[in-house]
Amino acid sequence: MSIQWLEDVRSTDIETVGGKGASLGELTAAGLPVPPGFVVTADTYRTFLETAGIDEERFGGLDVDPDDDTGLAAAASQARELITETPLPESVREEIITAYRSVGGETDDQPSEPFVAVRSSATAEDLPDASFAGQHGTYLNVTENDLITRVKACWASLFSERAVHYRNNQGFDHDDVDIAVVVQQMVDAEKSGVLFTRHPSTGDRQMIVEAAWGLGEAVVSGTVSPDHYVIDPETATVVESTIADKKQQMLKDPETGETAIQPVPDTDRTTRVLTDEEVERLVELGQRVEAHYDAPQDVEWAIVNGEAFMLQSRPITTISETAGTDPAAATGGDAERSSTAPERAKSSTDGAADTLVRGVSASPGTGSGAVRIVKKLDHLDQVTEGDIIVSKMTMPDMVPAMKRASAIITDEGGMTSHASIVSREMGVPAVVGTQDATQTLTNGQIVTVDGEMGTVREGSTDDESAIQPDPLEAVRPQTPVKPMTATEVKVNLSIPDAAERAAATGADGVGLLRTEHMVLSLGKTPARYIDDHGEEAYIDELVSGIRTVAEEFYPRPVRARTLDAPTDEFRELKGGSDEPHEHNPMLGYRGIRRSLDDPDPFRCELRAFSRLFEMGYDNVELMIPLVNDAEDIERTTLLMEQVGIDPAKARWGVMIETPASALLIEEIAATGVDFVSFGTNDLTQYTLAVDRNNEHVAARFDELHPSVLKLIGSTIETCRELDVETSICGQAASKPAMVKFLVEKGISSVSANIDAVRDVQHEVKRVEQKLLLDSVR
Numbered sequence: 076m077s078i079q080w081l082e083d084v085r086s087t088d089i090e091t092v093g094g095k096g097a098s099l100g101e102l103t104a105a106g107l108p109v110p111p112g113f114v115v116t117a118d119t120y121r122t123f124l125e126t127a128g129i130d131e132e133r134f135g136g137l138d139v140d141p142d143d144d145t146g147l148a149a150a151a152s153q154a155r156e157l158i159t160e161t162p163l164p165e166s167v168r169e170e171i172i173t174a175y176r177s178v179g180g181e182t183d184d185q186p187s188e189p190f191v192a193v194r195s196s197a198t199a200e201d202l203p204d205a206s207f208a209g210q211h212g213t214y215l216n217v218t219e220n221d222l223i224t225r226v227k228a229c230w231a232s233l234f235s236e237r238a239v240h241y242r243n244n245q246g247f248d249h250d251d252v253d254i255a256v257v258v259q260q261m262v263d264a265e266k267s268g269v270l271f272t273r274h275p276s277t278g279d280r281q282m283i284v285e286a287a288w289g290l291g292e293a294v295v296s297g298t299v300s301p302d303h304y305v306i307d308p309e310t311a312t313v314v315e316s317t318i319a320d321k322k323q324q325m326l327k328d329p330e331t332g333e334t335a336i337q338p339v340p341d342t343d344r345t346t347r348v349l350t351d352e353e354v355e356r357l358v359e360l361g362q363r364v365e366a367h368y369d370a371p372q373d374v375e376w377a378i379v380n381g382e383a384f385m386l387q388s389r390p391i392t393t394i395s396e397t398a399g400t401d402p403a404a405a406t407g408g409d410a411e412r413s414s415t416a417p418e419r420a421k422s423s424t425d426g427a428a429d430t431l432v433r434g435v436s437a438s439p440g441t442g443s444g445a446v447r448i449v450k451k452l453d454h455l456d457q458v459t460e461g462d463i464i465v466s467k468m469t470m471p472d473m474v475p476a477m478k479r480a481s482a483i484i485t486d487e488g489g490m491t492s493h494a495s496i497v498s499r500e501m502g503v504p505a506v507v508g509t510q511d512a513t514q515t516l517t518n519g520q521i522v523t524v525d526g527e528m529g530t531v532r533e534g535s536t537d538d539e540s541a542i543q544p545d546p547l548e549a550v551r552p553q554t555p556v557k558p559m560t561a562t563e564v565k566v567n568l569s570i571p572d573a574a575e576r577a578a579a580t581g582a583d584g585v586g587l588l589r590t591e592h593m594v595l596s597l598g599k600t601p602a603r604y605i606d607d608h609g610e611e612a613y614i615d616e617l618v619s620g621i622r623t624v625a626e627e628f629y630p631r632p633v634r635a636r637t638l639d640a641p642t643d644e645f646r647e648l649k650g651g652s653d654e655p656h657e658h659n660p661m662l663g664y665r666g667i668r669r670s671l672d673d674p675d676p677f678r679c680e681l682r683a684f685s686r687l688f689e690m691g692y693d694n695v696e697l698m699i700p701l702v703n704d705a706e707d708i709e710r711t712t713l714l715m716e717q718v719g720i721d722p723a724k725a726r727w728g729v730m731i732e733t734p735a736s737a738l739l740i741e742e743i744a745a746t747g748v749d750f751v752s753f754g755t756n757d758l759t760q761y762t763l764a765v766d767r768n769n770e771h772v773a774a775r776f777d778e779l780h781p782s783v784l785k786l787i788g789s790t791i792e793t794c795r796e797l798d799v800e801t802s803i804c805g806q807a808a809s810k811p812a813m814v815k816f817l818v819e820k821g822i823s824s825v826s827a828n829i830d831a832v833r834d835v836q837h838e839v840k841r842v843e844q845k846l847l848l849d850s851v852r
């Protein structure tokens with residue numbers, strides 16, 4: 076038998092029908108409402124490979140160095156081709172088609188040729204420590220014509236580059252994972268979503284439901300923001316709900332039968348998806364499935380014509396042993412964190428005489444150790460574990476040394492300079508813009524850096540506060556579930572190594588992935604690197620850095636930005652002496668203006684994006700920095716097309732960082748951008764004429780200045796009219812006052828630094844709830 080009917084399958088049959096098939100079979104047998112269907116077994120797949128004699132060829136081909144991207148891509152593509160091009164034995168074909176014909180049968184609204192969902196079900200799927208979520212193919216609304224092709228496409232999806240890379244990363248042998256395929260009657264969901272039968276973090280007796288219009292794929296893949304309901308299971312009543320603005324839904328096109336993202340009619344966008352009766356029905360199903368498995372479950376469900384179906388159920392593995400405390404009380408802490416040291420010192424009792432230097436409190440936390448003054452790039456080697464790095468300004472590729480350091484002090488810079496951004500990201504305490512730390516402090520001197528106060532004191536501290544928390548635990552949300560917000564809260568990232576930490580915040584995606592650090596860490600300018608190693612090697616480096624983040628966040632979106640490094644940041648690198656000398660690098664040769672002027676290295680960056688799209692990283696979005704007008708954008712999209720990126724298909728957008736771009740937002744929207752994102756670090760410096768890296772004018776750097784807010788407010792208004800998404804990824808996204816302003820204006824998402832995400836989630840939720848309350852009062 077090549078197939079097994081779902082009603083004959085049990086949860087112990089994973090080896091034969093894969094994780095998804097086993098779970099659906101168990102639910103069917105338990106009498107729960109699962110759409111009828113069958114599974115093309117893993118044995119069928121295995122026998123196909125063996126009979127066709129492609130088994131050895133397939134695994135032999137994949138036996139390449141996992142770091143050899145090009146070799147891996149070629150081998151994976153060859154394996155896929157072997158599977159799709161080798162014909163299926165006629166007997167197997169017939170068995171699948173016959174089974175298909177009896178799925179659904181013929182009724183008034185179900186034509187004789189039923190629509191089915193074809194879903195991969197890998198045998199290593201949904202293991203406790205490897206979810207394989209989103210790794211393998213799923214095809215909706217399939218009919219007889221393309222059924223066999225789709226089944227084989229599921230088999231081949233075991234060999235997408237992404238899946239191969241994932242198995243390599245997770246330590247699975249390619250040989251260990253087989254794939255079955257579930258063929259199941261299609262439910263044309265009017266509404267769908269997920270249901271947690273217990274609170275996913277605390278295990279509290281609360282059910283959590285997320286619901287959106289249309290097919291569930293849109294919720295699971297993160298394409299739409301769903302409504303969020305907290306339900307008391309005893310009474311089956313909603314105790315808390317957040318109704319999202321559901322702009323899109325995934326529906327079947329009645330003409331072509333294809334599934335497509337479509338706009339939600341205006342009248343339904345902010346309407347609550349679930350009725351009270353539907354909530355009751357889901358609670359009942361949740362209780363039955365939990366009782367059946369005797370464990371909390373995470374269920375995918377769909378509703379059509381008032382009837383609820385279960386599409387999948389897995390155990391919730393994230394429930395922690397101890398309930399966390401609600402950090403809501405900490406909301407507002409950012410106002411302090413982002414104030415400058417001189418302001419903080421005034422209100423501080425820490426005016427002690429042992430304060431050696433003061434600066435801007437750039438990254439919170441306290442660290443003690445021996446001063447290591449670093450003047451040149453090669454001095455970074457001398458930084459040993461626990462040292463305090465003291466330098467004039469951030470250095471290219473300080474990152475490895477930062478990992479060893481217990482704190483960082485710089486003479487120059489402000490809150491938004493790269494030293495600050497990177498140290499916050501890495502969770503290393505930092506005080507920047509001290510003006511004279513490299514003169515005042517001496518090598519070997521023992522000091523304590525207070526990143527919160529912006530001070531450096533003589534001596535060490537055995538105070539408990541000096542012990543740094545585990546950086547991963549420090550950012551992990553401690554509330555039961557992350558606050559559900561209609562406005563998405565994303566995270567900014569510069570160093571791929573920090574991706575796990577960034578993802579642990581529960582952010583809805585990456586709102587800004589700066590690629591500068593990937594390039595700076597090569598130790599050579601792009602031009603020199605390409606001269607020495609060739610274009611392909613440069614592209615490989617970019618692909619590998621962006622992919623690490625895209626993988627960690629998949630399917631949450633990752634907005635990666637093309638290069639924007641001022642010439643002075645490149646100076647210390649090999650090849651840096653060829654960089655032009657500029658009077659004011661911040662106003663100079665950087666961002667898209669440099670990329671358009673010197674398109675060869677830029678084309679390599681775009682080719683890296685093109686490669687990632689081909690590899691299946693459909694969560695990667697492309698963002699262009701420092702544009703002034705539509706011409707900048709049109710010249711960029713031409714280059715995108717030249718490397719094979721179709722601007723109509725890829726998701727891309729631009730940063731609003733100059734007053735020019737904010738003032739010309741209509742013409743920018745007309746270029747076809749999917750989104751714009753406010754880079755308030757630059758927008759503030761260019762609007763107020765305050766150099767963001769100049770500590771002498773740091774007190775004048777004010778992202779909340781009325782002129783900056785006016786530009787942002789009017790841009791959001793226009794974008795809402797023109798249906799362009801808006802976001803912010805500058806440092807100001809961490810300020811509660813800015814968050815309040817933006818949410819009230821109707822921004823689509825905000826993206827904050829890792830250390831601030833948790834507070835921003837709470838702040839956004841607070842403002843949204845207040846808006847809702849005000850609207851009904």
Ligand code: PEP
Binds near residue numbers: 639804806
């Ligand atoms: C900004 O300008 O606000 C921004 C996010 O970009 P960067 O800090 O890298 O210039």
Ligand code: MG
Binds near residue numbers: 732756757
């Ligand atoms: Mg910028």
